[in-house]
Amino acid sequence: MNLKDIIGHKVNINNIAHAIKEEKFAHAHLIIGEDGIGKSVIAKGIALEILGLKREREHIDILQWRIGKNKKSIGVNEIRELIKEINKRPFEGDKKVIIVHDGDNLTPQAQNAFLKTIEEPPKGVFIIVLSDNLESILGTIQSRCQIHKLRKLTNNDMERFVLRDHSNISDDLLQMVLSFSEGIPGRAQRFLExxxxxxxxxxxxxxxxxxxxxxxxxxxxxxxxxxxxxxxxxxxxxxxxxxxxxxxxxxxxxxxxxxxxxxxxxxxxxxxxxxxxxxxxxxxxxxxxxxxxxxxxxxxxxxxxxxxxxx
Missing domain, CATH: 1.20.272.10 (Zinc Finger, Delta Prime; domain 3)
Structure with missing residues (x-):
């Protein structure tokens, strides 16, 4: 989903879009917010904007890095593998975006191993780390990233979000979804789908x-x-x-x-x-x-x- 199509988080999105347009977008970012708040949607929107893509699709220069199956944390070995991928040249154009999911599961050792790459990534590489909370991220990582804290959506934005894909929903069900989701789009999606x-x-x-x-x-x-x-x-x-x-x-x-x-x-x-x-x-x-x-x-x-x- 392109940045302009995302419902809510307008201050964050406007600031990000402006920085990308002016070519002042930092090379490392932390997107912080509750599960389901829209971190991955915004990260993907950023990647599409950076690469100049007009529609959402899988792209070889957008690397989605997630915690391994049956793993509870992301350790040093996983980060070393990620760094190898980061150091590979972009396949198309001169830019590449790395989206690291589950950043709150990075061990302190893994974060320290990742520190130099976050501080000085290869030219044209942008690193976006997603985390449910900021407390689990080391201060040394925080200081080298631009931090974007996502807030819960307003009731009006949540209503727009639900009605976008469920226009025929009854008023009673809509109110039930809004009450349950508490401003978190992902919770509304789970409730309905x-x-x-x-x-x-x-x-x-x-x-x-x-x-x-x-x-x-x-x-x-x-x-x-x-x-x-x-x-x-x-x-x-x-x-x-x-x-x-x-x-x-x-x-x-x-x-x-x-x-x-x-x-x-x-x-x-x-x-x-x-x-x-x-x-x-x-x-x-x-x-x-x-x-x-x-x-x-x-x-x-x-x-x-x-x-x-x-x-």
Whole structure:
């Protein structure tokens, strides 16, 4: 997608486009923002602009570098391989763009190994590192890059984003998507287009029903199978508890996120007290904190189930 076609992030995009046009675009950049915020879309737009391409397509002088399969981090060996690619001459023209995804997974050693190349890349090479947060990037890397921090989109921009590809969406579904996505385009796309995400929403309803029926531990294997989808599953579980709390507190259906499951939410909430919902929320949040801290996933889930059984 070309820069001018990207919805939102206008200040960032205008500054970038102006720098490229004036041939003042720095050779190394950090694009920082939450998962799904649009980092890779902007990086690809930058690459197309630099290479003078009018439409999106795979191009031999745009190198997309990602973390290896089944790897949790990008180490020194991977960076050495990347540096070899960076030092190869462009195949077409005199410019080449390197987009490094998952920059927050670069080990400190890998970042140090990458430092000289970021500081002095070959002529005509532009390096763009994408990261969910800035804290994981060494100060020495930060000081040698131009930093672009992406903010959540406004509600108006999010509405434009959703309607661009889903013009026939109903008003109720649109509002549900906007509430769930919280200004992050990627979350809106997953809500509407990702079949696995739809499956997670259905499972979340069944999960809370299973507790009512004293069959919570029957969900164990299914929960463990969603290890790689935990972030989305966590959001689904928390949002359902939020909706049940709203039903308990004020019964205002306009505030419900999961409006398409409103009857299920009403039914399930009848079997939980306000206190039990709060305790369940605390347990699920603590589980997420443990998983973020790299506690063994299976153990974290088993502890959560034991805690929820007692609520």
């Amino acid at each position: 990702d079949e696995t995400f739809k499956e997670l929403r259905v499972f979340s309803i069944e999960f809370f029903k299973s507790k009512v029926d004293n069959k919570l531990f029957e969900c164990t294997s299914k929960l463990l199978s969603y290890k790689s989808e935990w972030d989305d599953l966590y959001s689904c579980l928390v949002n359902l508890i939020r909706d049940m709390i709203i039903i308990k507190e004020c019964y205002d259906e306009s505030m419900i996120l999961n409006k398409d499951y409103i009857e299920d939410i009403k039914s399930i909430s009848d079997d939980y007290s306000y206190k039990s919902l709060i305790n369940m929320l605390k347990s699920i949040n603590k589980t997420n904190e443990n998983i973020v801290k790299n506690l063994n996933f299976n153990i974290a889930i088993e502890v959560m189930l034991l805690e929820l059984q007692e609520v």
